[in-house]
Amino acid sequence: MKNQLENIRVLDLSHVLAGPVASMILGDLGAEIIHIEPPKGDDSREFGPFIKEKSAYFISVNRNKKSVVIDLKKDEGKKILYDLIKISDILIENFKPGTIKKLGFSYEEVKKIKPDIIYASISGFGNDTLPKYRNKPSYDMVVQAYSGLMSITGTEEGEYVRVGTSIGDIIAGHHCAISILTALYIREKTGIGQYIDISMLDSLIYILENAILRYIVTGEIPRPLGTKHPTITPFQGYKTKDQWIIVPIGNDSLWLKLCKAIERNDLIDNPKFKTNKDRTENRTELNIILEKVFITKTFSEWKEIFEKNNLPYSPINTIDKVVSDPIVKYREMLVELNQPDIGKIKIIGSPFKLSETPGKVRDHAPSLGEHTEEILKNLLNYSEEKIKNLIKKEVIYTYKYKT
Amino acid sequence: MKNQLENIRVLDLSHVLAGPVASMILGDLGAEIIHIEPPKGDDSREFGPFIKEKSAYFISVNRNKKSVVIDLKKDEGKKILYDLIKISDILIENFKPGTIKKLGFSYEEVKKIKPDIIYASISGFGNDTLPKYRNKPSYDMVVQAYSGLMSITGTEEGEYVRVGTSIGDIIAGHHCAISILTALYIREKTGIGQYIDISMLDSLIYILENAILRYIVTGEIPRPLGTKHPTITPFQGYKTKDQWIIVPIGNDSLWLKLCKAIERNDLIDNPKFKTNKDRTENRTELNIILEKVFITKTFSEWKEIFEKNNLPYSPINTIDKVVSDPIVKYREMLVELNQPDIGKIKIIGSPFKLSETPGKVRDHAPSLGEHTEEILKNLLNYSEEKIKNLIKKEVIYTYKYKT
Numbered sequence: 001m002k003n004q005l006e007n008i009r010v011l012d013l014s015h016v017l018a019g020p021v022a023s024m025i026l027g028d029l030g031a032e033i034i035h036i037e038p039p040k041g042d043d044s045r046e047f048g049p050f051i052k053e054k055s056a057y058f059i060s061v062n063r064n065k066k067s068v069v070i071d072l073k074k075d076e077g078k079k080i081l082y083d084l085i086k087i088s089d090i091l092i093e094n095f096k097p098g099t100i101k102k103l104g105f106s107y108e109e110v111k112k113i114k115p116d117i118i119y120a121s122i123s124g125f126g127n128d129t130l131p132k133y134r135n136k137p138s139y140d141m142v143v144q145a146y147s148g149l150m151s152i153t154g155t156e157e158g159e160y161v162r163v164g165t166s167i168g169d170i171i172a173g174h175h176c177a178i179s180i181l182t183a184l185y186i187r188e189k190t191g192i193g194q195y196i197d198i199s200m201l202d203s204l205i206y207i208l209e210n211a212i213l214r215y216i217v218t219g220e221i222p223r224p225l226g227t228k229h230p231t232i233t234p235f236q237g238y239k240t241k242d243q244w245i246i247v248p249i250g251n252d253s254l255w256l257k258l259c260k261a262i263e264r265n266d267l268i269d270n271p272k273f274k275t276n277k278d279r280t281e282n283r284t285e286l287n288i289i290l291e292k293v294f295i296t297k298t299f300s301e302w303k304e305i306f307e308k309n310n311l312p313y314s315p316i317n318t319i320d321k322v323v324s325d326p327i328v329k330y331r332e333m334l335v336e337l338n339q340p341d342i343g344k345i346k347i348i349g350s351p352f353k354l355s356e357t358p359g360k361v362r363d364h365a366p367s368l369g370e371h372t373e374e375i376l377k378n379l380l381n382y383s384e385e386k387i388k389n390l391i392k393k394e395v396i397y398t399y400k401y402k403t
Numbered sequence: 404m405k406n407q408l409e410n411i412r413v414l415d416l417s418h419v420l421a422g423p424v425a426s427m428i429l430g431d432l433g434a435e436i437i438h439i440e441p442p443k444g445d446d447s448r449e450f451g452p453f454i455k456e457k458s459a460y461f462i463s464v465n466r467n468k469k470s471v472v473i474d475l476k477k478d479e480g481k482k483i484l485y486d487l488i489k490i491s492d493i494l495i496e497n498f499k500p501g502t503i504k505k506l507g508f509s510y511e512e513v514k515k516i517k518p519d520i521i522y523a524s525i526s527g528f529g530n531d532t533l534p535k536y537r538n539k540p541s542y543d544m545v546v547q548a549y550s551g552l553m554s555i556t557g558t559e560e561g562e563y564v565r566v567g568t569s570i571g572d573i574i575a576g577h578h579c580a581i582s583i584l585t586a587l588y589i590r591e592k593t594g595i596g597q598y599i600d601i602s603m604l605d606s607l608i609y610i611l612e613n614a615i616l617r618y619i620v621t622g623e624i625p626r627p628l629g630t631k632h633p634t635i636t637p638f639q640g641y642k643t644k645d646q647w648i649i650v651p652i653g654n655d656s657l658w659l660k661l662c663k664a665i666e667r668n669d670l671i672d673n674p675k676f677k678t679n680k681d682r683t684e685n686r687t688e689l690n691i692i693l694e695k696v697f698i699t700k701t702f703s704e705w706k707e708i709f710e711k712n713n714l715p716y717s718p719i720n721t722i723d724k725v726v727s728d729p730i731v732k733y734r735e736m737l738v739e740l741n742q743p744d745i746g747k748i749k750i751i752g753s754p755f756k757l758s759e760t761p762g763k764v765r766d767h768a769p770s771l772g773e774h775t776e777e778i779l780k781n782l783l784n785y786s787e788e789k790i791k792n793l794i795k796k797e798v799i800y801t802y803k804y805k806t
Contacts, residue, residue: 224567
């Protein structure tokens with residue numbers, strides 16, 4: 001079945017992460033992504049690690065996209081963007097609020113060029129925001145800290161840590177993709193486009209789950225708990241003789257099974273540990289006992305015991321373990337990509353497993369300006385002479401693979 | 404403008420978190436969500452904290468939904484679900500793989516009832532999976548650990564921590580909503596429905612960002628780094644006299660500004676700290692210096708210095724600070740909900756800021772079975788007698804608010 005999203009064209013004016021995640025999602029799902037880059041390229045092309053001088057970081061987020069390099073500071077560059085907007089469905093940008101207006105491509109302007117455009121902006125604290133937040137820098141780290149997420153992620157002793165992935169950018173990218181897909185459906189029904197204003201702070205607040213309501217209801221300020229769950233016990237990691245084991249005992253019947261499996265029937269009758277509520281209230285006392293138990297055997301020994309007793313558990317896998325796990329291969333979450341100039345490289349697959357139009361890694365990450373000529377010639381019908389002239393004037397830039 | 408998603412009906416057979424997050428997103432965006440609950444209710448109705456005996460946890464994820472209680476183990480219960488499927492667009496479930504088939508409502512069966520249904524399953528390791536992963540428990544904690552995310556989240560000394568929110572469930576819920584919205588667009592164009600198979604493990608692998616490529620390219624196993632960024636320095640938290648400050652110095656020109664602002668011009672000329680690459684390589688040495696600097700003043704004093712010098716920074720906000728921040732109010736990320744039996748309560752708003760059809764908290768979280776009669780009467784045209792009879796036989800359950 002033909003994927004109808006293939007007829008959807010996205011102009012991606014964004015850089016580094018939140019915007020590129022949104023366009024990666026839409027690209028995985030089938031949409032045509034035209035990444036407009038400045039002459040020096042998306043900043044993330046400079047982020048390590050590098051493989052044959054190419055940024056693996058950039059490759060990982062920019063598969064399935066085309067790269068068109070335009071100097072938007074020049075009037076002739078603006079004219080090209082104008083022509084591209086005319087034939088596009090969606091525009092994504094994550095400049096600092098106000099920047100795109102100065103370039104002459106605010107939503108109001110773009111709507112005049114393409115009335116039914118779906119136009120999405122991502123920023124740290126919103127485009128529609130209070131004055132003092134307008135120029136606040138919006139790095140992922142800032143939003144992880146500002147949103148309160150970092151205040152509930154860390155050790156029980158109170159050492160805060162960053163989520164090991166740029167979750168502030170990533171969640172905002174997801175919320176942007178969700179909003180765009182919604183707007184696309186609405187446009188299909190009504191013919192009307194929309195402006196979308198995604199804030200990274202809004203996005204992280206949305207995923208704080210029960211932390212905010214816990215504070216509102218109890219007045220207690222949530223704090224980091226190591227690997228522990230705030231309201232379920234035991235539901236955390238324990239050190240074994242050689243590595244950690246996750247022991248997620250989600251209800252009282254699993255607790256009975258656990259006590260038997262670890263040969264501590266005495267704990268079953270202890271009223272301090274009878275219900276989940278009891279165990280959570282007496283967590284410190286319980287953990288002194290359990291820590292002593294789990295440290296006595298290796299992970300493999302516990303694994304065998306847990307499997308025999310049909311108890312849930314997990315290792316804390318390091319990345320090398322994840323990469324070589326058979327389920328990751330089976331689910332095609334690591335796929336081989338043929339990346340020009342580099343050769344075969346494994347990158348992350350698509351989690352969007354739709355039966356008829358599954359998300360896919362269809363194409364490599366583009367070299368800077370790889371598609372400039374192709375797009376201008378095929379989509380905008382620019383003559384070869386006109387294109388040559390624009391290259392000469394340094395309005396556009398192209399790239400040819402070394403052969 | 405009328406929100407066309409209001410005509411979309413979702414049958415939500417899911418429980419606790421990943422599925423409910425997907426339906427919350429669709430509900431916020433306007434879709435009609437009918438949450439089918441078993442007689443004892445969604446497990447999360449038992450999760451604290453409680454307010455007037457109601458679960459605030461449940462309320463936070465189930466606004467904008469309707470609750471219909473059906474005993475699906477009874478044939479007459481199955482018949483009601485059959486009738487509801489006939490008039491629905493989307494079905495979401497997150498039972499253990501195989502469970503819904505035993506109930507008689509696998510995708511193959513449901514497709515016979517409603518050929519263009521969009522049917523989404525969420526599980527820990529996929530419905531299409533390898534045999535030994537089929538019965539693996541899929542708690543959020545298991546997937547946080549199994550995916551490798553936990554192995555890169557923790558202290559520099561190697562103490563792993565859980566992301567303070569159930570990110571495994573939440574990301575899977577997002578990927579489910581994205582897939583459903585895509586399928587909805589495709590169905591609008593082609594009339595064809597789809598089966599969607601979301602795995603929590605796939606979902607967390609998708610957001611590991613550069614960690615997997617870093618390992619593939621360099622062979623180095625990524626590890627937790629506290630608040631530090633793996634490849635940018637300084638880009639982390641430092642202790643001040645009274646609280647932490649986040650110092651995200653993303654490039655070399657900000658580094659110059661920082662040295663001047665903290666009155667350490669001597670660092671500018673130190674070749675060990677010249678470029679970001681230098682600073683990252685000599686991070687330990689640099690941090691010994693910077694830690695001594697930041698501890699000398701309070702956060703407020705640093706704040707003033709950073710703002711005067713136009714340098715990025717952030718406090719690590721605790722939840723009480725987030726809740727009272729004016730931007731949260733301005734962006735409507737905390738909204739007042741009138742929750743029957745409880746009264747006014749503040750809950751998290753919607754980050755989906757679409758200009759024409761914004762995400763909204765429109766309605767309270769339902770009491771168990773609150774809408775059973777309404778839905779059976781108004782949508783299925785069941786007679787009052789038939790409904791009374793079904794209640795008597797304990798096939799359906801209803802709830803009336805105390806007055």
